[in-house]
Structure formats: C-alpha cells, structure tokens
Amino acid sequence: MADRKLTIPEGGFWPAPEVPQPNIYPMEWHVDTQKLVDIYEKSKRVVWNPADLPWDGLRPEDFTVEQRLGIMYWFSVLANFDASGPAVFARATIQAFEKHEEDPVRKCFFSITRDEMNHEECCQRTIAKLWPGGPLDWEPKTDLEKAAHNNIGWLYHNGGRYWTGYNTAVGRYTLPVLFTSFMMGEMAASTLFRGMASGTTHPVFGEMFQRIGRDESRHLQICMTILENEWPGLTDDTRELITKQLRAGFVFLSMILWEPPEGFWDLPPYFLANHRILMSYARDAGLGILSFDEQADNWRVAMARVRAIVERWGIAFPAIPELDIDGVDVSDIDPEDIIPVF
Ligand SMILES: [Fe+2]
Numbered sequence: 001m002a003d004r005k006l007t008i009p010e011g012g013f014w015p016a017p018e019v020p021q022p023n024i025y026p027m028e029w030h031v032d033t034q035k036l037v038d039i040y041e042k043s044k045r046v047v048w049n050p051a052d053l054p055w056d057g058l059r060p061e062d063f064t065v066e067q068r069l070g071i072m073y074w075f076s077v078l079a080n081f082d083a084s085g086p087a088v089f090a091r092a093t094i095q096a097f098e099k100h101e102e103d104p105v106r107k108c109f110f111s112i113t114r115d116e117m118n119h120e121e122c123c124q125r126t127i128a129k130l131w132p133g134g135p136l137d138w139e140p141k142t143d144l145e146k147a148a149h150n151n152i153g154w155l156y157h158n159g160g161r162y163w164t165g166y167n168t169a170v171g172r173y174t175l176p177v178l179f180t181s182f183m184m185g186e187m188a189a190s191t192l193f194r195g196m197a198s199g200t201t202h203p204v205f206g207e208m209f210q211r212i213g214r215d216e217s218r219h220l221q222i223c224m225t226i227l228e229n230e231w232p233g234l235t236d237d238t239r240e241l242i243t244k245q246l247r248a249g250f251v252f253l254s255m256i257l258w259e260p261p262e263g264f265w266d267l268p269p270y271f272l273a274n275h276r277i278l279m280s281y282a283r284d285a286g287l288g289i290l291s292f293d294e295q296a297d298n299w300r301v302a303m304a305r306v307r308a309i310v311e312r313w314g315i316a317f318p319a320i321p322e323l324d325i326d327g328v329d330v331s332d333i334d335p336e337d338i339i340p341v342f
C-alpha cells in the first residue's frame with residue numbers, strides 16, 4: 001500500500017459552501033493564549049471524585065433534626081448557585097464553539113463545567129444523606145420544616161427567573177461583560193469556600209470545601225486570564241455595562257455569601273427571618289458558616305479585590321451601600337441583567 005499512488009480523477013474541484021456563522025463548524029484548534037492551555041492541563045491532573053469523600057463519616061444521628069434541616073437548607077441555597085454551574089458553563093461552552101473562540105477557552109469552559117458538576121454532586125450527596133427527598137420532594141410537618149420548604153421554593157423561583165435572563169444574555173453580551181460576571185462569581189465562590197473550609201469542624205465538609213475552593217480559585221484564574229485579553233479593547237458602553245454587572249453580581253451572590261439585599265430578590269416578607277433561623281441551625285451544626293459580620297468582612301475584601309482589578313482597566317466600581325463601599329450609583333437592575341454563575 002505504501003508505494004502505491006492513487007490518482008485523483010480529473011475534472012477540478014467545487015468549493016464547499018461557506019458555513020454560515022455562528023456555527024461550531026468548520027473545525028479548528030487555534031491557540032492564542034498558552035497560559036490557558038497550561039491551566040487546562042492542570043485542571044485535568046487535579047480532577048477529584050466527590051464519591052470518594054469520606055461519606056461514612058457524615059452520620060445523620062450525629063446531628064439534631066433542626067441541625068440536619070439547617071444543613072440541608074444551606075446546601076439547597078448553595079445549589080441555587082453551584083448546581084446551576086454545569087448548565088451555565090455548558091451553554092457558555094457551546095457559545096464559545098459557535099463563536100470560534102480559541103481552543104483553550106473552549107476547553108477551560110468545559111473544565112469548569114466538569115468541576116461544577118462535582119460541586120453540585122456534593123450538594124446532592126449531602127442532602128441525600130441528611131434529608132432524603134430534599135430540597136423539595138418531602139412533606140414538611142413542623143413550623144420550622146414548613147419554613148425551610150417554603151423558603152427553598154421561593155429561592156428556586158428566583159433562580160428560575162435568572163436562568164431565563166441568562167439564556168437571552170449569553171448571546172447578547174460580549175465576552176468581557178459575560179466574563180466580568182463569571183469573575184465576580186468565582187471571586188465570591190473562592191472567598192466563600194476558603195472561609196468555610198477554615199470554619200467547619202466536620203472532616204467531610206472540611207475536605208469538600210477545600211477541594212471546591214481550589215477549583216473555584218482555578219476558575220477565577222481562567223476568568224482573569226481571559227479578561228486580560230479582552231479588557232484592553234473595551235468601549236465606554238461596555239465599561240458602563242460592566243459596572244452594572246458588578247452590582248448585579250453583588251445582589252445575586254449575597255444570598256449565599258451574606259444576606260440578600262432589599263428590593264431585588266422576589267421574596268415574601270418572612271423569608272429573611274426564617275432564613276436566619278435555618279442558617280443558625282446549620283452554623284450550630286459545625287458546617288462552617290461564618291457570622292454575619294465575618295461574612296460582611298470577607299465579602300468586602302473580595303469586592304475590594306474585584307475593584308482593584310477592574311479599575312486598572314478604567315471600569316468604575318458600583319456603589320455597594322450595604323457594605324459601605326462607595327462608587328457609581330446603579331439602581332436599575334432587573335432579572336435579565338443577572339448572569340447566574342458560581
Ligand atoms: Fe462551583
């Protein structure tokens with residue numbers, strides 16, 4: 001076979017029609033940013049399996065009923081963010097293919113999708129172990145249980161609003177806008193899990209939070225690397241939109257990092273009071289939830305880091321009066337502006 005030459009029939013070639021874009025075809029693998037290649041390689045080497053956490057050490061009988069409910073509640077709140085991760089990044093991955101982003105951008109998105117699937121599995125497994133049927137498929141009996149069940153329903157009602165918004169936003173927003181939101185989410189996530197890994201007294205949660213925190217830091221690194229490519233070409237319009245996105249990110253992420261700010265989340269008036277009670281049971285259980293003031297301090301530090309990053313690129317930071325942070329007033333946020341990501 002090796003020495004046999006086959007002849008192409010004569011008659012010329014018809015050029016293939018050009019593929020209308022956006023489209024995942026034609027296939028290609030161009031690389032502009034070596035650093036993203038390196039991060040992707042690293043992400044493959046550090047993959048972990050949530051099933052291998054020492055689950056036998058998480059025993060329902062080690063907690064009171066209220067504590068178990070509190071932990072289930074916290075993981076249900078976390079799931080509003082972390083369990084949206086796979087779908088959010090899977091869609092972003094498809095988007096990156098359709099827009100022919102460089103190959104390592106697509107691969108890094110894929111790796112975030114992979115990691116987020118592990119994070120949501122942690123929510124799933126913890127809830128299955130401590131509160132079978134949770135978050136919502138169980139019959140609440142006591143007042144506390146009814147409060148938890150009802151709050152979770154309201155929370156997911158809001159999550160659903162943001163998902164609808166994201167589906168339209170992902171095609172509408174340019175990469176820098178989308179990525180600023182991702183970057184806020186990853187900054188928040190790495191801050192949260194670092195705090196909780198040091199606060200928890202339970203070995204299963206300790207290992208879980210440490211591993212998730214490490215993933216989130218890598219996600220942050222991916223976002224920062226992509227943004228450093230994108231930010232130099234910003235227009236003033238985009239800068240303004242990013243300022244707004246930063247405020248939207250604060251509003252959205254505060255639900256898990258701290259407490260939801262007034263006036264945006266669509267919640268019944270009793271939500272926050274019940275939320276606080278459930279959170280305090282989870283805190284008592286040794287989950288590692290920091291105090292209100294410690295959470296505020298961590299959130300403030302994370303915001304200061306984001307601020308330092310974006311101001312280098314001439315992007316104004318929004319005012320966050322809830323944390324005594326001054327800046328540009330941004331008050332007109334609607335669900336369409338929220339890019340739900342963690
Ligand atoms: Fe995550």
Ligand SMILES: [Fe+2]
Binds near residue numbers: 216219
């Ligand atoms: Fe993440």
